[in-house]
Amino acid sequence: xxxxxxxxxxxxxxxxxxxxETLDQTLEQHGLMMPLDMGSKGSCNIGGNVSxxxxxxxxxxxxxxxxxxxxxxxxxxxxxxxxLLSTLKKDNTGYHLKNLFIGSEGTLGxxxxxxxxxxxxPKAVNLAFLGVNSFEKVIDTFQLAKSMVxxxxxxxxxxxxxxxxxxxxxxxxxRPVGNYPFYMLIETQGSHMAHDEEKLQNFLQKAIDCGIVxxxxxxSEPSKIRQLWEIREKVPVAxxxxxxxxxxxxxLPLKYFYSVVPEIQNRIGDxxxxxxxxxxGDGNIHLNIVLPKFKQExxxxxxxxxxEFVSKYKGSISAEHGVxxxxxxYLHF
Amino acid sequence: xxxxxxxxxxxxxxxxxxxxETLDQTLEQHGLMMPLDMGSKGSCNIGGNVSxxxxxxxxxxxxxxxxxxxxxxxxxxxxxxxxLLSTLKKDNTGYHLKNLFIGSEGTLGxxxxxxxxxxxxPKAVNLAFLGVNSFEKVIDTFQLAKSMVxxxxxxxxxxxxxxxxxxxxxxxxxRPVGNYPFYMLIETQGSHMAHDEEKLQNFLQKAIDCGIVxxxxxxSEPSKIRQLWEIREKVPVAxxxxxxxxxxxxxLPLKYFYSVVPEIQNRIGDxxxxxxxxxxGDGNIHLNIVLPKFKQExxxxxxxxxxEFVSKYKGSISAEHGVxxxxxxYLHF
Numbered sequence: 126x127x128x129x130x131x132x133x134x135x136x137x138x139x140x141x142x143x144x145x146e147t148l149d150q151t152l153e154q155h156g157l158m159m160p161l162d163m164g165s166k167g168s169c170n171i172g173g174n175v176s177x178x179x180x181x182x183x184x185x186x187x188x189x190x191x192x193x194x195x196x197x198x199x200x201x202x203x204x205x206x207x208x209l210l211s212t213l214k215k216d217n218t219g220y221h222l223k224n225l226f227i228g229s230e231g232t233l234g235x236x237x238x239x240x241x242x243x244x245x246x247p248k249a250v251n252l253a254f255l256g257v258n259s260f261e262k263v264i265d266t267f268q269l270a271k272s273m274v275x276x277x278x279x280x281x282x283x284x285x286x287x288x289x290x291x292x293x294x295x296x297x298x299x300r301p302v303g304n305y306p307f308y309m310l311i312e313t314q315g316s317h318m319a320h321d322e323e324k325l326q327n328f329l330q331k332a333i334d335c336g337i338v339x340x341x342x343x344x345s346e347p348s349k350i351r352q353l354w355e356i357r358e359k360v361p362v363a364x365x366x367x368x369x370x371x372x373x374x375x376x377l378p379l380k381y382f383y384s385v386v387p388e389i390q391n392r393i394g395d396x397x398x399x400x401x402x403x404x405x406g407d408g409n410i411h412l413n414i415v416l417p418k419f420k421q422e423x424x425x426x427x428x429x430x431x432x433e434f435v436s437k438y439k440g441s442i443s444a445e446h447g448v449x450x451x452x453x454x455y456l457h458f
Numbered sequence: 459x460x461x462x463x464x465x466x467x468x469x470x471x472x473x474x475x476x477x478x479e480t481l482d483q484t485l486e487q488h489g490l491m492m493p494l495d496m497g498s499k500g501s502c503n504i505g506g507n508v509s510x511x512x513x514x515x516x517x518x519x520x521x522x523x524x525x526x527x528x529x530x531x532x533x534x535x536x537x538x539x540x541x542l543l544s545t546l547k548k549d550n551t552g553y554h555l556k557n558l559f560i561g562s563e564g565t566l567g568x569x570x571x572x573x574x575x576x577x578x579x580p581k582a583v584n585l586a587f588l589g590v591n592s593f594e595k596v597i598d599t600f601q602l603a604k605s606m607v608x609x610x611x612x613x614x615x616x617x618x619x620x621x622x623x624x625x626x627x628x629x630x631x632x633r634p635v636g637n638y639p640f641y642m643l644i645e646t647q648g649s650h651m652a653h654d655e656e657k658l659q660n661f662l663q664k665a666i667d668c669g670i671v672x673x674x675x676x677x678s679e680p681s682k683i684r685q686l687w688e689i690r691e692k693v694p695v696a697x698x699x700x701x702x703x704x705x706x707x708x709x710l711p712l713k714y715f716y717s718v719v720p721e722i723q724n725r726i727g728d729x730x731x732x733x734x735x736x737x738x739g740d741g742n743i744h745l746n747i748v749l750p751k752f753k754q755e756x757x758x759x760x761x762x763x764x765x766e767f768v769s770k771y772k773g774s775i776s777a778e779h780g781v782x783x784x785x786x787x788y789l790h791f
Binding site for chain 1: 464466467468489510511513517518521522524525526544545546547548549550551552553554555557558560561562566578581597601604605606607608609610647648649650653656657709711712713737740741742772773774775776777778779780781785789
């Protein structure tokens with residue numbers, strides 16, 4: 126199913142049915158990694174990732190599929206095969222048709238093969254798990270990380286207290302730091318362990334000294350890093366166990382990033398609980414709302430209001446999970 | 459002409475007539491830089507860069523415009539304005555039409571405004587200028603740099619001896635290292651001077667120890683870096699001073715990257731001189747051929763043969779400078 130791996134140029138060519146995690150594991154043996162990563166990596170196919178323009182955890186560092194996909198092979202509705210399977214990094218002959226298919230969710234054709242630019246497999250990975258007192262300080266922490274951890278910064282995630290509590294309760298994880306309204310994961314991926322650790326430690330020291338971070342732990346061991354990431358990755362699995370769950374995947378400009386959560390909470394009062402977590406570095410928040418059980422009146426309070434709210438602040442009502450069938454009628458927002 | 463700079467999110471929104479270098483200088487005051495850079499930065503406009511999908515010197519590090527352009531405003535031939543000026547990093551509502559306009563050279567509409575993702579302005583820049591004995595060793599050097607300089611690697615350029623000699627002769631530059639068949643520039647951009655210098659020095663030491671690099675100088679001072687880059691940037695200006703010049707901008711898979719130069723030299727014998735230089739990290743070589751004066755018989759030996767050759771090795775006949783009027787009839791290659 127893998128067609129070719131060019132380790133020198135860092136290009137993978139494969140069929141669309143390959144599972145993301147399998148590709149990542151195979152590439153590791155060639156000193157490379159996939160430029161996208163997400164909680165569902167164990168089951169999702171690369172063809173589906175491209176077709177929905179999946180973003181994931183490390184878009185901040187490695188960029189979107191519009192930047193990393195070099196070529197596609199497609200089958201159109203009439204059966205014609207469109208061979209755009211170039212592996213060149215620079216190619217300006219004709220329109221960049223392949224980009225039209227990225228994120229088109231199969232409406233223009235089926236993706237059958239993919240050529241993708243792969244970054245080097247990181248020799249050093251470090252992860253900080255932080256407790257933060259306000260959303261303003263989450264933004265300050267993100268800014269400081271961009272400045273001090275800079276080129277090795279590979280992910281900046283935010284989880285609110287309600288989301289963490291749901292996850293700890295459902296899965297029995299140990300709380301990594303004390304009780305705070307917000308938690309963050311700041312990850313580095315680089316080539317030099319001592320350099321990266323120094324950058325991350327200096328960042329954490331400064332963040333605590335200037336009062337934007339309350340508490341933090343740093344992990345360098347793969348098993349410890351895995352444990353901390355698991356808390357983040359299990360949040361979207363834990364929340365739906367608590368009741369009837371509505372999920373929204375929206376982008377918002379940074380300063381309005383979290384505002385959608387208290388806004389919806391106010392609107393529904395004690396008829397449900399609003400949770401927020403997501404990729405603060407990419408402006409992409411996952412808003413989840415749990416109702417004790419399905420109740421049309423409460424859903425009516427949320428939809429289309431949530432789309433109007435996102436639209437008012439010039440956000441996107443579909444950040445990384447595509448449009449599908451449910452959001453079609455709201456695309457005009 | 460600049461519409462907005464969002465330093466927190468790292469997004470510039472501006473009109474299409476802005477000059478690339480002016481944008482870069484303005485962004486520096488906000489701790490940001492333009493993700494693309496090229497020799498013509500002092501005169502080229504961002505609208506033209508997007509319209510031709512310009513690649514430039516640092517695509518290796520910061521990616522193509524398909525990855526960094528977040529939004530465009532366009533005027534279509536019938537006068538309709540298409541407002542795709544989103545500044546969101548993740549947005550999956552509808553087809554990604556803006557990507558169709560990137561590199562379409564005005565054939566679908568005129569770009570009037572641009573929103574672009576900008577990386578942080580680097581606090582540390584270092585540059586190595588190397589002498590290398592063969593093209594095989596140029597590839598080895600590139601691979602070693604990717605592995606040892608890794609996340610701070612911002613450019614890997616190659617210049618052949620004939621190109622350097624032309625440049626030194628025309629502009630009176632001092633030769634930075636001894637006489638070798640190939641020269642390379644390896645640049646780092648990062649956040650921590652001591653870390654970056656250590657990475658680059660370790661790389662150079664190893665490259666010399668294992669015999670892939672013969673000689674090298676490293677510069678950390680801005681004025682010295684400027685001087686070394688000037689040699690590379692003046693190569694395309696120096697060559698045309700030597701006679702009637704044919705220029706080709708092609709992509710080739712890495713192992714065939716330089717082969718087009720001796721191939722064409724063999725074909726034209728002593729009727730002209732073939733020069734090669736370019737972005738080895740992106741597989742993009744600039745092939746220049748100088749004839750003492752225009753001679754149709756010699757041009758006939760080169761065209762369409764050069765396009766056939768590139769096509770045979772699955773390269774692109776237009777890597778980063780677009781198609782324009784002259785290459786239209788060769789697009790089928």
